[in-house]
Amino acid sequence: MLNIDLSLTLATLIFCIGATGVLVRRDPLVMFICIEMMFNAANLALVALANHFGRIEGQVMVFLVIAVAAAEVAVGLAIIIAIFRTEKDVDVDTISTMKG
Amino acid sequence: MTTLYFVLFLPLGSAIFIRSMAGRLSKGLSGGIACTSVLLAFASAALSFLNLKGMAVDQRSLILPIFEWARVGNESMRFDLLLDPLSAVMICVVTGVGSLIHIYSTSYMHEETDSEYARYFGYLNFFVFSMLTLVLAANFIVLFMGWELVGVSSYLLIGYYRSKTSAADAGKKAFIVNRVGDFGFLLAIFIIMGRFNSVNFSEVLPFAAAKLVAGSSLATITALLLFMGAMGKSAQLPLHVWLPDAMEGPTPVSALIHAATMVTAGVFMVARCHAIFELSPVAMTCIAWIGATTALFAASIALVQNDIKRVMAYSTLSQLGYMVMGVGVGAYSAGFFHLFTHAFFKALLFLGCGSVMHAMHGELDMGKMGGLKAKMPITYWTFLVGSLCLVGVFGTSGFFSKDEILYQALTSPQGSFGLWLMGTLGAACTAFYVSRLFFKTFHGEPRDHHAYEHAHESDSAMAIPLIILAVASLLISLLGLPSFIAQNFNGFDQWLDPVFKDLVRGADTATVNPWALSALYSAIAFGFGGLGYRWFARKSETPDRIYKAFSYIHAILWNKYYIDELYDFVFVRGFLGLSRWTYKYFEQGVVDGAVNSSGELARRGSSFLSEKIQTGKVRYYAGAVLFGAALVLLLLLRSL
Amino acid sequence: MNEILFDLCAALALITALAVVFTKRTQYAALFFVSHLMAIAAIYALLNAPVLAALQVMVYAGAVMVVFVFAIMILDADELEKLMPAQEGKTFIVAGVLGLALIGAFFGFSNHFDVTHALAPAAAANATLLSVDNMASLARVLYRDYLFPFEMTGVLLLVAVVGIMVMAKRKLD
Numbered sequence: 034m035l036n037i038d039l040s041l042t043l044a045t046l047i048f049c050i051g052a053t054g055v056l057v058r059r060d061p062l063v064m065f066i067c068i069e070m071m072f073n074a075a076n077l078a079l080v081a082l083a084n085h086f087g088r089i090e091g092q093v094m095v096f097l098v099i100a101v102a103a104a105e106v107a108v109g110l111a112i113i114i115a116i117f118r119t120e121k122d123v124d125v126d127t128i129s130t131m132k133g
Numbered sequence: 134m135t136t137l138y139f140v141l142f143l144p145l146g147s148a149i150f151i152r153s154m155a156g157r158l159s160k161g162l163s164g165g166i167a168c169t170s171v172l173l174a175f176a177s178a179a180l181s182f183l184n185l186k187g188m189a190v191d192q193r194s195l196i197l198p199i200f201e202w203a204r205v206g207n208e209s210m211r212f213d214l215l216l217d218p219l220s221a222v223m224i225c226v227v228t229g230v231g232s233l234i235h236i237y238s239t240s241y242m243h244e245e246t247d248s249e250y251a252r253y254f255g256y257l258n259f260f261v262f263s264m265l266t267l268v269l270a271a272n273f274i275v276l277f278m279g280w281e282l283v284g285v286s287s288y289l290l291i292g293y294y295r296s297k298t299s300a301a302d303a304g305k306k307a308f309i310v311n312r313v314g315d316f317g318f319l320l321a322i323f324i325i326m327g328r329f330n331s332v333n334f335s336e337v338l339p340f341a342a343a344k345l346v347a348g349s350s351l352a353t354i355t356a357l358l359l360f361m362g363a364m365g366k367s368a369q370l371p372l373h374v375w376l377p378d379a380m381e382g383p384t385p386v387s388a389l390i391h392a393a394t395m396v397t398a399g400v401f402m403v404a405r406c407h408a409i410f411e412l413s414p415v416a417m418t419c420i421a422w423i424g425a426t427t428a429l430f431a432a433s434i435a436l437v438q439n440d441i442k443r444v445m446a447y448s449t450l451s452q453l454g455y456m457v458m459g460v461g462v463g464a465y466s467a468g469f470f471h472l473f474t475h476a477f478f479k480a481l482l483f484l485g486c487g488s489v490m491h492a493m494h495g496e497l498d499m500g501k502m503g504g505l506k507a508k509m510p511i512t513y514w515t516f517l518v519g520s521l522c523l524v525g526v527f528g529t530s531g532f533f534s535k536d537e538i539l540y541q542a543l544t545s546p547q548g549s550f551g552l553w554l555m556g557t558l559g560a561a562c563t564a565f566y567v568s569r570l571f572f573k574t575f576h577g578e579p580r581d582h583h584a585y586e587h588a589h590e591s592d593s594a595m596a597i598p599l600i601i602l603a604v605a606s607l608l609i610s611l612l613g614l615p616s617f618i619a620q621n622f623n624g625f626d627q628w629l630d631p632v633f634k635d636l637v638r639g640a641d642t643a644t645v646n647p648w649a650l651s652a653l654y655s656a657i658a659f660g661f662g663g664l665g666y667r668w669f670a671r672k673s674e675t676p677d678r679i680y681k682a683f684s685y686i687h688a689i690l691w692n693k694y695y696i697d698e699l700y701d702f703v704f705v706r707g708f709l710g711l712s713r714w715t716y717k718y719f720e721q722g723v724v725d726g727a728v729n730s731s732g733e734l735a736r737r738g739s740s741f742l743s744e745k746i747q748t749g750k751v752r753y754y755a756g757a758v759l760f761g762a763a764l765v766l767l768l769l770l771r772s773l
Numbered sequence: 774m775n776e777i778l779f780d781l782c783a784a785l786a787l788i789t790a791l792a793v794v795f796t797k798r799t800q801y802a803a804l805f806f807v808s809h810l811m812a813i814a815a816i817y818a819l820l821n822a823p824v825l826a827a828l829q830v831m832v833y834a835g836a837v838m839v840v841f842v843f844a845i846m847i848l849d850a851d852e853l854e855k856l857m858p859a860q861e862g863k864t865f866i867v868a869g870v871l872g873l874a875l876i877g878a879f880f881g882f883s884n885h886f887d888v889t890h891a892l893a894p895a896a897a898a899n900a901t902l903l904s905v906d907n908m909a910s911l912a913r914v915l916y917r918d919y920l921f922p923f924e925m926t927g928v929l930l931l932v933a934v935v936g937i938m939v940m941a942k943r944k945l946d
Contacts, residue, residue: 040820043783047790049872054794055755056871062845063802064752066793069837070806073813076825084820089914092822092907096915099825099832100926104933106837110844111937117848756871763875 040081048074072102139177143170148258160250164239167254175228182221215271219632223268230393233598238385240594260286272333273322283395284311291382303378310375314365321358341408356416367399370427380442384487392479397472400456421461425555428454432562437690440497462548464541471534478522481602485516492588501581502574508588511596515603524564530610564658568665576670786812810834
């Protein structure tokens with residue numbers, strides 16, 4: 034039986050690394066990848082707990098999360114491409130039209 | 134008793150009707166409705182009077198409840214009417230003289246447009262209603278309501294010629310000066326409410342001596358405050374300034390409101406509340422002296438005025454002073470009798486002036502008139518009757534009333550020689566200025582030939598009221614013959630006896646032969662009258678020489694003792710200055726400053742926050758989200 | 774055996790995650806992420822979720838990352854290179870601190886709450902439920918108990934596709 038603590042710790046670490054990546058990187062695509070990483074960490078936690086408690090619902094949830102994450106990635110990338118088609122600049126910091 | 138309803142509400146109904154038709158009525162219709170309503174009111178008033186006469190003497194005090202106005206706990210404030218000898222006389226005078234003036238106005242105001250004509254009659258009817266409310270009041274609140282309503286009517290009617298700035302200003306002046314008096318009146322009502330726990334006359338006046346200690350300072354204060362209201366309404370000395378300016382209104386208005394009825398409201402109120410005034414000899418002395426001073430003061434100003442309506446206005450002021458002096462020395466019946474007679478002959482004189490103005494196309498200056506006797510006989514003879522009454526020639530009603538007042542001023546316990554002397558000097562001035570007015574206007578050579586050519590007698594609608602008033606002025610003298618002429622013949626006095634029966638009259642302090650006094654007055658009247666004839670009926674250089682010699686005094690008199698200028702300087706400028714100062718430093722500085730500052734604060738505060746938080750940078754937002762998530766997580770984990 | 778494999782995969786996942794954050798070039802970040810996903814998939818398999826492992830590889834690593842690579846291709850790579858996190862020292866520190874704080878919070882409080890031991894440990898019988906015929910049991914639950922969310926997810930995907938098509942259209946002004 035694999036140690037549940039280890040899995041959860043791993044999930045937490047990956048989540049934090051992903052969070053750091055979102056804050057630090059200025060490249061929108063890499064930011065997005067880091068967001069996906071955070072999703073991944075959550076999935077890992079879910080699977081680990083499903084395994085620990087012997088309930089299959091956790092895996093069901095992961096299933097749905099993967100589907101939703103896929104949709105979200107597609108839409109997000111479409112937005113990024115749309116923005117950068119008009120702005121021609123790829124730096125997140127300079128895109129501040131929502132200022133104020 | 135139900136006839137009282139007609140008396141009061143017919144004029145009101147017609148006023149509302151005429152005004153609500155907003156000028157869609159023709160002149161004939163609006164004038165007709167107005168006059169009819171007041172005539173019917175007069176008929177009802179006469180009926181009420183006769184009803185009252187038919188009752189036993191000690192029962193002549195009827196209260197007609199109309200409706201309950203307000204209720205505070207167990208106390209109820211009612212709108213009730215009181216019919217007693219005093220109010221019965223007043224309603225007959227108001228509706229009688231009022232209806233004559235209404236008829237006169239139908240012709241006088243003929244040049245106005247339909248809507249303006251209707252407006253005039255609406256206001257005039259409303260005034261009649263207001264005055265009737267005042268005199269028929271059964272408690273102080275209704276009295277005050279009528280008081281204020283006549284003030285409003287006066288304002289509306291003085292300022293009738295809306296396009297004239299001077300008329301509008303005069304209306305405002307009348308109302309504001311009245312307000313000063315009303316302030317005192319209200320305070321007095323509050324004191325009475327507090328002391329007597331009621332405002333009804335039936336509950337206050339008979340018990341005045343019980344609740345208010347005679348001679349106490351509270352009684353004096355109450356009496357003086359009540360008199361303050363009378364000062365405003367009856368234009369006594371400090372608050373008299375509005376009456377001469379009120380001549381800006383149409384002449385019938387001056388006749389009705391500022392001679393016969395509204396200005397007498399003050400005297401009426403003092404007569405009604407005599408029980409309270411009797412409790413304070415100090416107040417009564419003040420009242421008497423103020424009345425006498427006003428009488429002499431106004432008469433002196435009238436000596437040099439050239440505007441015929443102004444002369445009449447100052448004459449009214451002077452006569453009001455006599456009335457006030459009369460009630461001030463305790464001669465309530467005499468003062469009230471003078472009010473009664475004055476209503477008739479003063480209205481007659483004003484209407485006569487109106488007739489002259491009509492003939493001279495609105496000219497008011499005596500200096501441009503002359504020799505109108507030949508052109509306007511009816512006006513001439515009626516004016517003569519009125520003048521004789523005003524001067525107080527023996528046999529006319531004015532003589533009897535004025536004579537009685539002066540006699541009481543000399544002999545009653547509260548009277549004094551000084552009062553009598555001022556009154557007599559005033560009578561001398563009266564004789565002079567009346568004869569000056571009369572002879573300059575109707576006798577001698579016409580000074581403005583062009584106007585003289587066009588002068589003509591007035592039509593019957595104006596002439597007939599003049600005649601009726603002249604006849605009445607002569608006949609009513611029979612009602613009030615003083616005691617030394619015919620014992621127990623004073624019908625007026627007897628009529629009012631139930632009202633004043635509680636007066637305790639002290640013994641006479643001076644014994645004078647009344648016939649001697651009458652002879653003195655007659656001598657004064659003929660003497661100064663004759664002087665006027667010599668100087669003004671025929672061309673004479675003497676008046677001008679005298680004016681030049683005493684030019685300093687002349688200037689003072691002509692400028693009305695500069696009182697208007699004084700008031701303007703002290704009150705008007707002072708108040709305006711204070712307003713400006715307050716506006717600058719308080720309104721703009723404090724209030725606007727506070728509002729603007731709070732706005733600025735909100736703006737700067739929110740922009741500060743917004744600029745720092747809503748930077749528009751994505752990563753910043755992401756960081757904020759994470760930070761918040763960490764915080765929530767922390768809190769959740771803590772609680773476990 | 775399982776433990777060693779688990780540790781290896783875990784280490785791989787961590788290293789590749791760090792690599793994603795710190796690498797200079799975007800393409801490398803994408804590739805590192807793919808390997809990260811593979812490592813996670815392996816862990817799923819070890820955790821008695823073979824179906825999910827397969828799904829992870831097929832959908833996440835297979836479809837999603839492919840879309841990512843397309844996006845990287847569309848956007849100018851040269852431009853992207855300029856965005857080095859090293860210049861943003863300040864943010865780095867803040868982010869690092871936050872990250873550590875999160876981890877610390879978890880570890881710090883994990884002593885205080887015992888989610889893992891709160892409920893009874895998994896029975897052996899349930900383990901077999903998971904590993905043997907994982908697909909069947911998953912399908913059973915998905916299509917019976919959680920049918921509505923499942924269908925809704927399908928609708929969500931449809932909406933996403935429509936939205937993307939609308940957005941991708943070149944604006945015709």
